[in-house]
Amino acid sequence: MTNPTETPNAIEIRDLVRRYGRTEAVKGLSLTVRPGRCYGLFGRNGAGKTTTIKCLLGHLRPNAGGATVFGLNPLRHEVAVKSRIGYVPEVTGFYPWMSARNMLDYAASFRPRQWSRALEKDLLERFGLDPSKKIAAMSKGMRAQLSLICAIAAEPDLLLLDEPTSGLDPIVRRDFIQTVIGAYQEGAPERRTVFVSTHLISEFEGLIDEFTIMDEGRAVVTLESDAARERYRKVRMRFETAPPAIPKMDGVLSARIDGRAVELLTNSWSPELESRLRALQPEDFIAEPLSLEEIFVATGRLAQSGERTS
């Protein structure tokens, strides 16, 4: 855990277990998020991402293990923890009779000292949201934007985003993420932490510093994004004739042969591996980093096949 003299981690989860009846949604998850990071929690639907976030908020009680937010237990220090969190839930539920202005004022009433009217105004302008518009008349995208403004205008230290872009069209999605999350962290980059759970990973490419891929309640992979791009590579080789048999090599996740071309995926890219592959004498050799989404897909396949990567 955290040394008391140091700044506590924004999030610390240790051996978290949460069951719904006999179903184990989270099975001994552990992860650490340092302040100022943008952390991704990736996983397919039902992987346990939302359950994890709800445990961080104190909405669910863990069956075993636990989580702390800035060194505090969310169940014991309910108000202290929540006053540092901005939360964008998966379902953007609002009171339909309210206007955007009513909703923002209502949200501000919970944090009168924290709430930044200037930031609220700025975000409304960025999104082009009309504050007088009734929520009932808003599109799903507008509601998602309003939900984000409600979370960010309080200038929290930790922004918890649970599938913030699901259901939005791709243009709105990219705009939404790049504009707002980037701007939020720019305000105080060393202090402001983003913890985002999603299965739409490509939208967060470039923003995520570190991520954990979950599958069936377990962490399959935890990596820094830069390290992941170093380690995970897609190698394309083209041979003059039919490709030779690819020898079994550690770290090669998959090999696909298509005519004279071979495509390999690896999670252990190294100069040694490169030399071994070049030794096969391809006429073309391209090794390119995987995107986070490709890493997610590759890891998902690994998880399905029962293999675990650390």
Place this chain on the structure above:
Amino acid sequence: MIRRVLKEMRETWPYWAGLIALLLVPITTGWISICVESVDRRLDNFLPPRPSLSPKEIGKACDDLRRSLKTVLPYFALIHYLAFLLISVSLFGAEFKHQTMARLLAQPVSRLRIWFEKSLAFLVIVLIVLVSGWFICGRSVPGLARIYQTMALKQGLFVGPWYPVTSWVLCLLSVAALALANGTLASLFLRQTHTAFWVALVLPVVVFLLLTAADTLIVKAVFGVSVADWFQDQTLFGFALGDWQPGQTVSTYHRFPIDLFLSDAGAALWFAFVYPLAWLKFKKLEV
């Protein structure tokens, strides 16, 4: 906090505004006026008021009023209970209906504070309804006012002209408390509004009927007082307003309303059991 209390009032306004509108029905349709006309006619005989000379006549007038109002009072009790139940079910049920519970619980206030603010909003609504009810019904019926003015009653909270007011308020408060407890518990358990409303409406009746059928001393002692007395509350308006008995003299009108306290004690007992249970449910609520 005021903004959040106002939000609850806005959320439930169709119910309490509807209740106030329903309170107007007996006035606008002449339901009550017809009842009090006979009282008025009798009182006309005593102007200027000389109550000490004719307590019997005043008593008869009151009897007439009580008999007449007997048809109106169950209506009042029913609309109050239904409206208060809809409001109490909506306090938490609407958060599930709009899918805002997770957002609400993520706000930096304790669950106790949320509970307190919703309860406070309910109390404010009840007070608005009580005052409106008194102005609409109590003050709009000249006969009632004249009875109180005509009788030289002893002054006090539970005697004299304040007795109908006190009993009205206590009775409606107990109806409101029961509706709040039942509606809140049902909506938190069922996580919605519609079924919660029907369950909270029907379940006490079923419990009452079952207890009546069981008819054992222990059951009645433990549960009967609280549940059965809620139904007795409905008739309390009648007792309260028409407590004046023929033959009584004005100066002796000071009967201590023990029946009212017994009834409210039953309601209080039920409330004291169910409302903390609802709080525990909310405290441990997982969303």
